Amino acid sequence: MRPSGKLEYGGQAAPLRTCVGCRVRTAKSELLHLVLVEGHVVPDLHGRLPGRGASLHPDLGCLELAERRRAFPRAFRVPGPLDVSRLRAHLEGEPHVM
Numbered sequence: 010m011r012p013s014g015k016l017e018y019g020g021q022a023a024p025l026r027t028c029v030g031c032r033v034r035t036a037k038s039e040l041l042h043l044v045l046v047e048g049h050v051v052p053d054l055h056g057r058l059p060g061r062g063a064s065l066h067p068d069l070g071c072l073e074l075a076e077r078r079r080a081f082p083r084a085f086r087v088p089g090p091l092d093v094s095r096l097r098a099h100l101e102g103e104p105h106v107m
């Protein structure tokens with residue numbers, strides 16, 4: 010049995026996630042966790058929102074790649090399209106857009 014999504018580093022398990030934009034596997038702590046709330050893709054800043062999540066580098070380039078590849082509907086298993094305006098605003102650095 011192998012735990013999925015984990016890599017052993019000298020006995021320490023580092024959880025890995027794949028960025029839905031650039032598809033690079035990165036330590037979970039470096040990625041923004043995203044959740045779907047009423048058709049909006051929003052950053053789950055507290056790790057507490059329920060439901061299926063997706064991971065993205067906190068980077069507008071990765072957001073654009075994800076949009077172009079229609080990665081969000083696939084990640085959340087919904088038909089889409091999804092509204093990423095709140096996520097985009099978050100990445101652009103606007104405070105308190107949620």
Ligand SMILES: [Zn+2]
Pocket residue numbers: 028029030031032033065066068071
């Ligand atoms: Zn990325």
